[in-house]
Each structure stands twice: as C-alpha cells, then as structure tokens.
Amino acid sequence: MAETLILDAEAVHALAHASERRVLADRARALLTVAHEKRALVRVPTPVLSEVCRGPRHNSAINHLLNSRGIGVIDLTRSIAQQAGHLLARAKLTSAHAIDAFVVATALQFDTAVIATGDPADIQRLASPFRHVRVFAL
C-alpha cells in the first residue's frame, strides 16, 4: 500500500484547533503539505479518537476535521490489534501504552509511514525495529 502520514492525538488536536495551537498546527500543516506533495494518504487510527473526542459538545471541531478534509479514519482490525500486542511485548511496555501500539501497528500496514505525534519517546520505542516507519515529533 501507499506512503501514509499517520496522525496521533496531538496532531489531530492541533489541526482541529489550529487557531489556538499555532505552533503545533504549523508543524502538522508542514507535514500535511509534504504528504500532499508525495501523494501520500493521511490517516487517523480509530483508537486515537478515544483520546481526542470528549463528548458531543466538544467533538464538532474533530468531526469537521475528519469530514471531507482528505483525512481518513482507519479502523482497528483484529490483525492490527494482535500486532499491537506483539509490539508491546517486544518493547516491554504494558497495555497502558495500548493506543500508542495501535498507532504503530496501523502504520505498519503501509509501505512507508510517518507518524506525527506529541509523544515521540514511546512511539519511537515501539516503532524502532521498523525502518519504513518514521516518527515525527510535533
């Protein structure tokens, strides 16, 4: 499958509230621009939504971002969940890091992927064995 930019929670938040989070939003915009130049897909793993959605009154900006902005949501499948479990075991992390592992396991579904995250240390720890996955700290 294609090159893909994966957006973690911080990137989704920054883009959904770009006016209030200018510095992070500009970094995320730069990555989106490069993704567009590279004809890459832009995807948000479904579990990330559990970190950024906080009820109907707060979700409109997130829904606005994910509707018709060229950013797709990629579902958590059984194989991604199982791969996430393997990643946690390999990195000697607990299930407290499950969402990070879901993000990295989603990235592994693609030929190459860049993960935009505000939590680079744990994501890097999970992704470090895989040369085709890059971690970009916002």
Place this chain on the structure above:
Amino acid sequence: MGQPAAKLSVSVPSEIAAAVRRRVGTRGLSGFVARAIAHELEREQLSTFLAELEHKLGPVSNAELSRARRAWPKR
C-alpha cells in the same frame, strides 16, 4: 459489509487500459479504479483544507517545511 456499488462508464486512453489490465486483471479493475478515484478526491479535499488553513493562519514557514521534508522517508 461493503457499501452498495454504482456502475460508472469511463473512457481512458488504450495504453492506460492495457497497463491497468496487466497490473490488476479484469476482476480487480473495479477495486483499483475505486481506490484511485478515492485517492484523487482525498487529495483535492486535502489541498482545499491546506488552502483554507493558509488563508486563516498564513503560510507555513520554510523552516517547518524543510524539517517535515527531512523527516519523510527516502524512496
């Protein structure tokens, strides 16, 4: 369960038709074309979104763009 399918009739240059049949065969053609169309629509939506953000926030700095380009994997 997948979404209901709609039939589209399109004309493409014969060279492209031959290349895509070599690539995916007759049975895989619909899926290939659907993915290609979806990708192009997403690219247009992303382009519009980036333009909206630039209108609202101004251009992204060259420094941020350079950092993002360096982070992208080389092919």
